[in-house]
Amino acid sequence: MTLVPFDPDRAAAPPASAEDWPAQMRRVAEHQDREAFGRLFAHFAPRVKSYLMRSGSLEEAAEELAQETLVTVWRKAALFNPAQAAVSTWIFTIARHLRVDAARRHRLDGAGDECFEFDALEADQPSVPEQLDATRLARRVRDALHRLPPEQAQVLRLSFYDEEPHARIAAELGIPLGTVKSRMRLAVSHLRKLLDL
Template sequence: MPTSEELNGWAQAVAQSGDRQAFAALFKHFAPRVKSYLMRLGTSEGLAEELAQEAMVNVWRKAQSFDAGRASASTWIFTIARNLRVDHFRRQGNRMAEASDDEEIDQPDPLPQPDVLLLVRQRESGVREAMAQLSAEQAQVLRLSFYEDQPHAQIARELGIPLGTVKSRVRLAVHHLRRLLGGLEP
């Protein structure tokens, strides 16, 4: 798993010299993560795949605009993907307004039903409350591991603690969360 410094270095190598190997490494690392991110936003799998590919093409084309001083490579790439998704649905909305009744066009992903939204909000609220009950150290490693998708070795380096300590904190935190969220169905 590459560090954020390595990812930034690869993005800068693509920007400065069109380094194909650096781009291949970026693509291998980010394409599946971007697709997953887009699907978590409610994008269908096929469209998420298409937008992830388009985002990575834009990374190659717009590499000169990458500035590690303003944002990390991951922030920059995920922002490109999010903007492509927004643009896609804006175009779809305009096409829908202009389309005739018999013209077939792709529909945006349907919004979740109110009962599903309520359940999701309840779960999110429960998780936030449970996270607040964890020790600061446990909450920190969980956020880095699960929300920022950092590998344990990188977390250990970043926090200056042994890898075993990171693994123990994650394991204990997950165990504690399971106890606190016992009534929540997966």
């Protein structure tokens, strides 16, 4: 058992109860009450810092983020809604968002680039065998398209190559939408047979 030394200053000011935090937030939001904010800061800043350190932040970064969190609480106190969340939940959510933003900035600023293996990156372009396969397949598709009935090939080209929606194809060709769809189905079915897919 550990004995905590008596602190007369602590005894003089009763600690704010859990129910008191929404009232403190309201005082900050409505009156920019520095005393209420001081209570919030004194209670939550060390807890937020501890949470951030347990989440992997270094002590200095956790200290900065905890202060930034409470500054955000001061600025955005009017946005707090006690019907949606407890004060602690709202504050720790702000802290978590700031930590995620800081981690993103850290990555975007290039931190850690010295450890990154650029040689391990794969090339953006396909390999030579993949390129040859793609060329052969493109030739087979082109040949198969020439073997389709012209009305099927036409709707297929408009849909896949020109990326036209079926309704626009119907309007362009002056045929019903159902006819476009049935021609598409037939064309795809024929292509599968021609390509042995």
